[in-house]
Amino acid sequence: MYVAESFESLPSVRDVLGLAELAAGAPELVTGETGLSRSVRWAHVVAGREAVALLDGGELVLTTGAGWPQESEDPEGLAALVETLVAASPAAIVFELGTRFDETPRALVTACAREGIPLIVLHREVRFVQITQRVHQRLLTAQNEALEARAEVHAMLTELGLNRSPVDYVVDRIAETLGAPVVLESAGHQVVAWSGTDTTVLDHWSGSERRHHGFTPELPEGAIRVPVEAQGTRWGTLTALPGPPHPAGRETVLELGAFALALARLADPDGEQWIDFGSKRLFDAVLEGRYSGERELSTQLAAGGLTVEDRVLLGATLSGTGDFGTHGSLETAILSTALRRTVAPEGQVILAPSPGDTRTLLVLLSFPENDPRLTFTHSPDTHPLALRLEQELGRMLPATTPASWRAHLSLGVTARRPLALIASLERIAAGAGALAPSGGGPSRSRVTVQLAEERPLAYLVRGLAGMPEVEEFAAALLDPLVSHDSTTGAGHTGDLLQVLAAYLAHPTNRSLAAKQARLSRSVFYQRIALIEELLGVDLTDGETIAALSVALLARGGM
Template identity: 40%
Template sequence: MEPDRTDRPDEAATVLLPTVREILRYDDVARALPEVLSGDAALDRPVRWVHVSESAQSARLISGGELLLSTGVGWPSDERELAALADQLIRDGVAGLVLELSDRMPTAPPALVAAFQAAGLPFVVLHREVRFIAITEAVHSRIIDDQMVALRARDEIHALFTELSLRGSPADFIVSQAGRALAAPVVLEDVNHQVIAAETLGAADDALDDWEHRSRAAHRGDGDGWLITPVEARGTRWGHLIALPGEPHPAGRSNVLEQAAVALALSRLADRDDDEWTRQSHDRLLGALLGRRFASESGLVARVEAAGFAVTGRTLIGAAVTVRTAGADAARVVAAALTAAREVGADALAAAHPSQNRGTVVLALSVRRGRPITDAVFGDIARAVARELRSPENSVQLAVGSEAPGIPGLLASIEEATELLGRADSGRGRTAVVHRVERRPLLRLVNAMGSDPRMQEHSEQMLRPLIEYDLANGGDLLEVLRAYLTHPGNRTRAAGASHLSRSVFYQRIALIEDLLGMDLDDGETLSALHAALLARRADGYPR
């Protein structure tokens, strides 16, 4: 088991405090012609305070992080005593030593210079006289001003995440606010190092690529610049909130991340069940896929793989499930479908369809290439859903799209399955009905053409009279035509699918023929209209 780890660097040093280098650039110091004798590489050490010391005895009173100013008037002259003074300063953690040269001490004592060089600490001499009080006043004013800025920033961060907690904001929004506050990618992962939510600030590929491997390494201490905070409450740890490297924050990066982690823990306590975060994650991923809300394919691949859904080197399959039982709970359908899919060794994402009726659940499966998923496997998934809902098995309908090698193909496969599910018959008398798009060649052809402008043009030319009529009159001609094409040669079933009486249905068909100037008994005409309706559906229009 990996050790628990919360990285918390000394942010007071990096956020609030000036460095030795900055102090040397102050006007009063610069006019004194500073010369750095040692510690060039340590000039960015933070200075916690500036202290004036003229004796070896007072030098013992420092507590670490001070920049010591001196004229050396009270220093010992013996080399061994000077070396002991240097050792004392270095041991107590002095940030640096600044010596004003004078007639009494025209050069820096070699023993001090040697000791500071060996320790790699800044030792600076001033070649002109300077008012030490001007330096201390300027530095201390800067430190106090920055502390006030930090206090205000901490209050703002506390207020932000407290408000998010009180409002019941979802995990992804809290993570997004943390990322924007830090101006750095922030990731919420579960205890298995799978991403639940992420704010990548447009750097999804770099931020989430090979996430599990990099995250495990960071938890072992190999994550350079990663900040890791557990998300836990009441003795339960649900995951970790991770900030990738970024600029300092006036409130402290650790403080921002910890406030966000508290808000996430409160949000988690308020969730309805233990799978809520996973369900929200799948909703976002499949919503982004189906809504085409992703900037690049590689970015979406990185995101879904970070969530535990392998894409590279896999065969992807889309499916859609509906339960024809009153009161069917989509959340339970999702849970049952995920469990059944994982039992057959497939990575899976499942969520209620973002734009279909609430009873439709979409499922994305990822399997190793060369390992087919048969109708029997999908039948097991459908039966698992029926058992979970305690519904008759024939109430579950599952449609399966084409196998695909990547994200664009997965999108087409899910759309095929959704379209097929809407056109499938009820399968009365059968259990756990599985419909395959391979048995619907026209649907496969139209989806394979995707958004080809020629197919779009064909759809517009064929259907324009019906679209314009429906828009002008609030009509349902497109739906009547869809029902007619779904049940060719059986007007009684088509009328039933349209929820119209036979006489009204026949009137609608006659009107469609008049508007189109076509004979709906002609096979070629029916095929052309069917392709046009499928293309309109594939182009994103609702059914």
């Protein structure tokens, strides 16, 4: 088998054919046209039978056939010598006629054609020493360039690793160096980062077979994969898709990039940066509409570890409420881990902190059909997903966690298609405040739950709250109360919106509404009368109640 040199800038057989010293011999390519791209790692003059054994592979062999048996006198001996020669896997053979042979031995032509070895026949005498000198000069120059390029890449990527540069920045720099797309995946085959903005590169990681142990993406010819590992631990794989040659060798550059990522991973023993970055980039893409259609969206979700084909999909938020008693990062870490354990092993989850609220996690869930954890219950406190989350939190929460702390889980409506899943997430995230439960459930429960199915109007309105028409509608109805609340002085209590929300929550029970507003009944009635006066409405009218409920939900006030 032909031995290729790791340095990609070495001269090829085609390059050598262009040398003036070789052209002077009137060269004729007899066999091996497809092998002209082979790299030449050395030039070696072969004379006699014994010299063939000195070959290591990849050499440009120059010979006149001196010391070889004549085909007419000893065909078996010549055939054996030729077989030994081609078995050494030379890059090419240059055979000069006129000294020992007047025509190219048929055995040599046959063997070279069979092995795809370029056979170049010279019809005029040349000085082999000049050819070897020129080839070796090219080789030494190429190797010096390769070593310099390797040192430059090594310095750049090592510095990135020591500086703990963000994962995406390191991946982008590797891709820039190679001139080809680069993808970093975790040990579980979830895509952590990829270079550029073209998501078609993720097609190789989005198949359903990716869930199987030992998954390897089907990549085009010329792609390279290297492990990201250190100290005996393998954290993932770095892949470069086909691209141009690099002086230091494409695989060498990729290995140096993997080393830089391994340095950063060593400094992050829990892997939070990889987990958070991959999820955050995915959420940024899907929530900001960075996809051209449902197929591309499916590709990004699947590459991130969320299978969408033949699955039940669900958008959700998970947040801590009340004083956690310690650093917020521990709260987020516990919530994340507990939810992952809750949905495992059949379910899949991707989560990331909400951009507007670091205590809230945005969640995308994927379950098999008929998964019992998705069984709908009219009592949120008995929802199977919440009960399992309660169990996992019970194993993880510090003993010092205040009794008042709760994990609040808001579940959107189920979906079967990726676009519906994103709509579910957007609406549940937009309505996180509006969909908060009115009660805390049993005092012993650590998990409160709100189901979108329970409050379809709130779910719908909060999903539409960003539309200009809805904003104008809410402002036109509620601006008199907003203006009154913002004014100080006698008669301006600043709580009319809260009083209205309490009333709309219990329109048929003013006593309960007054209790929720934390006002005496007489003061509550006064506030209601003032609201009716400012708005010019009758709060016993059903259509008025519906309109004000929509307006308050659009403002996030219910």
